[in-house]
Amino acid sequence: MRKGLTADGAGLAGDRVVAVGSTGRVLVAASARALRGEDCADLGLPTALSRFTGAPEPVRRAAAARAAGRIALTPDQIAEVDAARVARWIVDQYQRRRYPGVVLGSPHGAAAHLAVALGVPWLPAAFETTVHWSRGAVDRPAAALDHGAVLAARLLAGNPDVHVRQVHCPASRGTQTAVTVSLTVRWQSLPTAYARFLADRVEAGAPVLLLRDARTWPVHDAGRGHSFQAGSPASGLEPVDFHPDSHALRQVLRSAGGDGTRWEPPEVSAPQGYAEHGVEPGFELAVRQWAGRCGHQLHRVLFPRPELLSAAVADLYRAWLRLAGKTGDRLVVECGRLLDPWQVVRAGMVPYWCENATRRSVDAVEWWLAGSEAFSSVDVLPESPGMRSPALAGLPQWLAVAAFGRRRRALDRTAARGYPVATMPTRRATEVLRAQPYDLPVPPPLSAATAVEALRDGAGEQGLVVC
Helix, strand or coil, X not given: CCCCCCCCCCCCCHHHHCCCCCHHHHHHHHHHHHHCCCCCCCCCXXXXXXXXXXXXXXXXXXXXXXXXXXXXXXXXXXXXXXXXXXXXXXXXXXXXXXXXXXEEECCCHHHHHHHHHHCCCEEECEEEEEEECCCCCCCCHHHHHHHHHHHHHHHHHHCCCEEEEEEECHHHHCCHHHHEEEEEEEECCCCHHHHHHHHHHECCCCCEEEEEECCEEEEEECCCCEEEEECCHHHCCCHHHHCCCCHHHHHHHHHCCCCHHHCCCCCCCEEEEECXXXXXXXXXXXXXXXXXXXXXXXXXXXXXXXHHHHHHHHHHHHHHHHHCCCCCCEEEEEECCECCHHHHHHHCCEEEEECCCEHHHHHHHHHHHHCCCCCCEEEECCCCCCCXXXXXXXXXXXXXXXXXXXXXXXXXXXXXXXXXXXXXXXHHHHHHHHCCCCCCCCCCCCCHHHHHHHHHHCHHHHCCEEC
16 A cells, blocks of 8 residues: 555556466466366457458557557556555455465466465466557667656655566567556565465465576666566577677567667666566565564575476476376476466376477477476467567477377467467467366375475476575
């Protein structure tokens, strides 16, 4: 609550503030539904962009820009954002009952799957929001910083306990970067709603897992609660690829309707700062202090690359399913927002989550499959990013992932149709997984002690840090 600016309960609703389609929003919704024994059939409807799959790129870009503008906040509305109210909206999505623990931290599909296996909620350490940029340009990161600094100042005036990370990445957001500013709002302490949730709905002495994305990226930070990064590790590109002389950058900007010769990023102040999905030190410290004060054991899991956590949780699921007498031989490779934790558990499948459709993500799942015991079936759900990029995996590479299945090798044709420019709603994953045979009963919840021990045992091999 922003004292002096809004009354209790005032401000924009969390549903309006948190960016539609953002990873964190989808994961909270999917996790809350899974804990209620529900799937994601109501998450996401076909967008207007699906009508423009075969249209020329300028037409698709214009449609994408209009769609992004419709759901973004206005510059005036950013002053009405109340991070405390957003936190209440997040916890209110979970049923009012006691849980045997909680998972917090960076947005990651495997974190949601882990939480569902444990029978506990997943709570993000940040949320994303987008704001109109009426005179924006995809190839002007310095102008984006200037505009974003004004917006961030308005938000920070009423929310001094957050840090705002602005991300200008045409390689992952495409034309949207020309019409909106993307802000990741990271809590620097434990929100009051989270503290109440932990006190009232988490069983006494239950374990707390904090998952941290430890990827780094060059950051411009003037020290006023607002930082800026040009590009993102989620783009599948390296920081050097966002240099003005980069051929990859010119391809990206051309695809997004920009001009590579105009790209002049702001000066970097932290060459190795944590990227947008990192957890603020103050948030981690607050969780640690709360856990110590209230008698809860805190386990921290740091992953320097998202595929490491995906592989570790997939291995954990396989062992969990086999312990319950199931085969653990059926794999689903999810991507981005195409996931459904409840249908995965209902079908007794092993989930591997790819952050996106980049070659880096798909290479990682191929290497993991090559080193794993073979699966009898492999179903693949590639999420189209809605734009073209030199970092994207082609459909032949996705087909190569499916080919690891001994008997069943399935690449979802609907998701593949129009790839990479068509977009698919989360419920498409539900439709695919509903067609899988049931494997009931659902295994009893995995104990946190077993999960942490398994993650710790595989930490060295997987590259995780578990402490």
